Amino acid sequence: DGGITQSPKYLFRKEGQNVTLSCEQNLNHDAMYWYRQDPGQGLRLIYYSQIVNDFQKGDIAEGYSVSREKKESFPLTVTSAQKNPTAFYLCASSIGRLNQPQHFGDGTRLSIL
Amino acid sequence: DAKTTQPNSMESNEEEPVHLPCNHSTISGTDYIHWYRQLPSQGPEYVIHGLTSNVNNRMASLAIAEDRKSSTLILHRATLRDAAVYYCILRDVRGTDKLIFGTGTRLQVFP
Numbered sequence: 514d515g516g517i518t519q520s521p522k523y524l525f526r527k528e529g530q531n532v533t534l535s536c537e538q539n540l541n542h543d544a545m546y547w548y549r550q551d552p553g554q555g556l557r558l559i560y561y562s563q564i565v566n567d568f569q570k571g572d573i574a575e576g577y578s579v580s581r582e583k584k585e586s587f588p589l590t591v592t593s594a595q596k597n598p599t600a601f602y603l604c605a606s607s608i609g610r611l612n613q614p615q616h617f618g619d620g621t622r623l624s625i626l
Numbered sequence: 627d628a629k630t631t632q633p634n635s636m637e638s639n640e641e642e643p644v645h646l647p648c649n650h651s652t653i654s655g656t657d658y659i660h661w662y663r664q665l666p667s668q669g670p671e672y673v674i675h676g677l678t679s680n681v682n683n684r685m686a687s688l689a690i691a692e693d694r695k696s697s698t699l700i701l702h703r704a705t706l707r708d709a710a711v712y713y714c715i716l717r718d719v720r721g722t723d724k725l726i727f728g729t730g731t732r733l734q735v736f737p
Contacts, residue, residue, distance in 0.1 A: 517669075546724070546725075548725075548727075553729070554729060555713065555726075555727030555728050555729050555730060556670070556725070556727040557727070558724045558725070558726075561724060571724060572724075603669045603670070604669075605669070605670075612658050612660075612675060612717060612719060614660075614672035614675070615670075615672065615725060616672070617668075617669030617670050617671070618669050619667075619668055619669050620667070620668070620669050
């Protein structure tokens with residue numbers, strides 16, 4: 514079945530460590546997105562990419578980095594510069610034309626050790 | 627970006643209709659109204675969207691006020707699996723493709 518796969522489901526980070534969250538889609542979608550969700554809150558956009566080898570900062574990009582070397586993959590690195598990384602991270606993809614639905618993965622929950 | 631206002635929570639009994647309201651008094655002519663829902667510990671799921679006319683799909687119906695300043699998501703017969711947080715979101719066709727989520731409405735469904 515087509516869909517979005519995020520891994521791992523749970524991730525723990527030590528102080529000063531960078532960690533990378535994986536997001537893979539087999540929907541042949543051009544656009545991909547990373548959101549962050551804090552408890553009881555809505556989602557906030559971190560980064561998005563509308564085409565391979567191109568991406569833009571969202572509303573809360575500081576402390577995060579991304580790459581888009583392949584159409585199906587959009588990994589997110591949470592760097593040590595992100596001082597409050599504990600959150601639920603969601604990846605999404607869409608055809609890329611406005612008003613087309615975004616399809617979400619099941620998320621990665623990141624915690625600090 | 628235009629904002630939306632939703633009640634924090636609503637309750638329903640199973641097999642009853644549910645009407646989830648959303649106010650968007652500052653909506654512009656190029657804003658589409660989108661609804662997503664999020665079940666616990668899962669990513670959001672697209673439900674429905676519309677511009678001016680009412681819309682129906684297999685999941686729900688969307689009723690849009692004539693002045694477009696409010697809309698209502700209608701679940702015709704609530705099931706326990708419909709218990710989720712429902713987000714009403716405006717997307718401007720002229721803007722970026724991002725979704726701006728508020729805090730949504732938490733729907734509880736009782737057997």
